[in-house]
Amino acid sequence: MTEIQAPTHCPSCNSSLEWSNHLLYCRNSDCDSQSAKKIEHFAKTLKIKGLGPASIAKLGLVSIEDIYSLSFDDICNGLSSEKLGQKLLEEIENSKKVNLETLLPAFSIPLIGKTAAEKLSKVCNRIEDIDSDSCTTAGLGQKATENLMRWLRVDFYSYYDGILPFTFRFSEASSITSVEPKGTVCISGKLNSYKTKAEATKVLEDLGYTVKSSLTKDVQILINESGIESSKTQKARESGVQIIENLKTFILENI
Numbered sequence: 001m002t003e004i005q006a007p008t009h010c011p012s013c014n015s016s017l018e019w020s021n022h023l024l025y026c027r028n029s030d031c032d033s034q035s036a037k038k039i040e041h042f043a044k045t046l047k048i049k050g051l052g053p054a055s056i057a058k059l060g061l062v063s064i065e066d067i068y069s070l071s072f073d074d075i076c077n078g079l080s081s082e083k084l085g086q087k088l089l090e091e092i093e094n095s096k097k098v099n100l101e102t103l104l105p106a107f108s109i110p111l112i113g114k115t116a117a118e119k120l121s122k123v124c125n126r127i128e129d130i131d132s133d134s135c136t137t138a139g140l141g142q143k144a145t146e147n148l149m150r151w152l153r154v155d156f157y158s159y160y161d162g163i164l165p166f167t168f169r170f171s172e173a174s175s176i177t178s179v180e181p182k183g184t185v186c187i188s189g190k191l192n193s194y195k196t197k198a199e200a201t202k203v204l205e206d207l208g209y210t211v212k213s214s215l216t217k218d219v220q221i222l223i224n225e226s227g228i229e230s231s232k233t234q235k236a237r238e239s240g241v242q243i244i245e246n247l248k249t250f251i252l253e254n255i
Contacts, residue, residue: 035062038108043067045106046095050088055079064107065163067092099171100127109151111144121170126205127156128168128213129198162216182208182254186219186241188233189226193248200247207251215241223247 008016036056042064043051051067059078061067070092076085101117119138124130130152135145185204187197194200200223201211212219215232222236222243236243244250 039064039067041108042106046098046102048088048091048095050084050091055088065160068096068165096165098166100166100168101170103166103168107151107155110147111141112148112151116140116144116148124170125202126167126169126198127152128201128211131198157213161213181210183220184210184212184216184218185221185223186212186215186232186236187223187247188215188230188236189224189228191223191247192225193246203251207254221250223250 010016036053039051039056039061040053043056048067055078059066059070059075070089072085072089075088076082079085079088099121101114101121104117104120105113116138119140120130120134123134123138130148132145132149135148140148187200191197191200194203204211209221210218215222215235219236219241222233222241224230224233224243225245225247227245233243
């Protein structure tokens with residue numbers, strides 16, 4: 001009898017496979033097969049009808065943000081149907097309205113599913129409120145907390161923030177009466193006037209400001225109370241962004 005040899009490399013990306021609990025895994029985050037599965041899971045979780053494996057392949061999607069960069073023509077050409085294109089575009093537009101307890105499990109974060117997201121919604125209002133302490137308060141385990149903190153650090157704050165068209169708010173926070181938008185603010189470094197960035201973010205958002213963690217093109221005001229001339233601050237000066245050194249004074253002047 002011929003002995004069956006286990007594969008040593010991923011058939012999709014040719015990366016070395018690793019054994020874990022008697023199963024083989026590809027650990028390459030850029031693997032095309034894994035990317036397609038993540039997009040499929042994302043679309044299924046957000047109930048984007050018409051965005052299954054076949055459509056993902058036809059549209060050439062390789063990342064979650066690709067979904068929201070598609071134009072009507074892109075979809076129609078990819079699916080070879082204007083009728084299907086219109087339906088899928090409507091589904092994608094509707095998906096932008098989901099709350100964070102629905103959205104968070106869609107990112108394929110290990111151990112962060114519907115139950116974990118709902119627990120977080122009881123103690124947090126927005127994604128900026130999520131930290132190790134809030135995870136502990138919500139009742140998440142150590143491993144789930146580590147996975148979520150890693151995703152926030154590596155994926156969300158380093159990439160997704162400002163790119164994806166979601167409010168990243170839990171449902172309770174989403175129901176707050178909206179106020180007239182006043183502008184977009186970025187908080188840089190440690191604050192002196194507030195204990196945490198989450199606290200400062202809530203005050204600013206209640207006043208009508210949109211708060212970003214990164215210096216995106218739409219940022220008009222940079223909060224820097226540290227006095228450190230960071231690269232972010234230098235970039236803001238060069239771009240003509242208003243720099244505020246005392247947030248509480250700024251808020252009092254703009255109430």
